[in-house]
Amino acid sequence: MTDLTLPETTIRPVLPAAAPPVWDGATWIGEIWTDALDLDCAAARLEHAEGFERARLLVRTDAGPLGFVDLDITDGAVDVRRLRALAARFPAPAPVPVSSTPAITVVICTRDRVSMLQTALDSVRAVNYPDVEIIIVDNAAATDATRRYVEALADPRVRVIDEPRPGLSRARNTGLLAATGDVVAFTDDDVVVDRHWLAAIARGFARGESVTCVSGLVPAAELRTPAQAYFDARVGWSACLRTRVFEWAAPPSDIPLFPFAVGHYGTGANFAVDRAAVLRLGGFDEALGAGSPTGGGEDLDMFFRLLRAGGALVYDPASVVWHRHRASSEGLAAQSRTYGVGLGAWIAKIACDRATAPQAFSTALLRAPEFVKYLSYSASTAKPAEELVHLLPEGLTTPAWRSVLAGFRAYRAALREGRDPLPLAVPA
Known part of the structure; x- marks a missing residue:
């Protein structure tokens, strides 16, 4: 029950x-x-x-x-x-037993949102898993409210770490370095995680020694406003309810733009990584993510880099994290802009990288009909449903080329600020 x-x-x-x-x-x-x-x-x-x-x-x-x-x-x-x-219409998934329970560190990056963090942290502390530590990364906070709240819990599993430099990627890297678990699970401060979340993550990593990332289902926890309904329909974070295993050397036949169709891999509110694998890659790109000029894209970038490095990425819908979407039109408008710019920044990064650009352009050319279909689908999902149009702010839809152009400029701006794409790389 x-x-x-x-x-x-x-x-x-x-x-x-x-x-x-x-x-x-x-x-x-x-x-x-x-x-x-x-x-x-x-x-x-x-x-x-x-x-x-x-x-x-x-x-x-x-x-x-x-x-x-x-x-x-x-x-x-x-x-x-x-x-x-x-x-009764749903097919039953085949059970996959958990053969191991690796030590897992949960990292929640937050900034001056104690009321939201309380709900998220309560759910993480209630997770049914035997070997877990929880790290709260207080990112460029204006007050010490988060630290005081966490310390008042007096939970030996939970500790708070300050990261004074703004940026989600910097905060994720700080949590990664402080983690003691072999697996690091990332989630946000505006979520409710399922009690079986970490068991499902462990099950994902048990699928093979090559697994370096496990992601999962991110359904809407709340749909009480038009803004939340629009965002949920646009991102499709709960659209896939079957387990997928992605590997660079084994392109799936139903994803013609693989490995560049990053929307299939998951999202930053619910993913776990092999800590050693991410450290070998040099950590999260500081020029991507919330708190940087790009506003996002650091999760997609990490999924792509782990795949390219030869790791397997498991998407398991049994790993459930419920997300509280922005409720107001103002919050939705800001989130929509950063969502598009972050994706555009990642595309710009891929297109300007000599190691990845040739395959990216050849995939777009060789799969031109599928690429056009993808752009058309993205444009259609960006348009509000008819019953929501008059309830939402204008300007939510941005042509893909404008997002890429804005992302290119934002990524360049982030690099000019001194944000390091490989901040944890070990000097040769």
């Missing part, structure tokens, strides 16, 4: 809403395990569902998530018979 499925057929939300829903398209978010569907009842009551007319539930088993179901809410409850019928 899942921790979020209560007796009396009551289901808790993944994240209690910070405020009531602001429009009639808001969706209540929760999860249910298949053993709860065997209960002899007609309805399941949803906690804190006031103001919601629709619910989205992630249906789960011990082997992994089966899929999402969307249901109408009537009098604060959903129809269990309808839920059973929808869940």
Whole structure:
């Protein structure tokens, strides 16, 4: 029985809403395990569902998530018979036993967001895993509030480290250097991690000695505003519910732009790396990521570099981290800009690197129809759904070429600031 499925057929939300829903398209978010569907009842009551007319539930088993179901809410409850019928359509994933439990260090990088960090850290501390340490990297903070909060917990598993230089990549590198675990799992301060998150990561690394990165599912923890609904549809972080193993030498037939189609690999809110492998690569590129002129792209860059170095990347949807998307239109607009510029900066980096540019350009030319289709699809997902257009700020969609151009300029600006692409490289 899942921790979020209560007796009396009551289901808790993944994240209690910070405020009531602001429009009639808001969706209540929760999860249910298949053993709860065997209960002899007609309805399941949803906690804190006031103001919601629709619910989205992630249906789960011990082997992994089966899929999402969307249901109408009537009098604060959903129809269990309808839920059973929808869940029965999902194929069951094959169980993969965890053969080892490596020491894992969880790194959360944060900056002056104690209220959000509390929710994220509470969920990490509740994870069911035997060998874990937790490092909070306080990045260029204006106050000591984060340090005081972490130290007041008096949890021997949790420690806080200061990184005075702004930038997410710098903060990730600081956490990486301080980690004692062989595996370092990164997440953000605006998430709720699943209790089985680290067990799923360990399972991913147990798939083979060549695995250097494991990523997973990042569903929306909250869809109470149009901004959150738009961002969730645009990024598609919870679209894939099957395990994938990516290797540079074995291009998958269904990803013609591999290895440059980095959207398939995961996202920075939920990934774990082999610490030694990342140190050999010189760490995260300081010219990429939040807090730098590029605003993002450091996670995509690391996925790509680990693959190029010969490591395998495992995407396992059983590794679940629920993400709280920006709720306001202002936050969405800022996030959309940095999202596009960060991706453009990574593309610019690849295109200007003599080691990767030839393959990048040849892939684009040889796979021209697929490349055009990809650009068309990206443009279509950037457009708000018709029912959201009048509720969102203008200018959310930016042509791909403009994002690449802006990213190129931003990456150059970051390098001029003295940000090191290989800050942890050992001198020859």
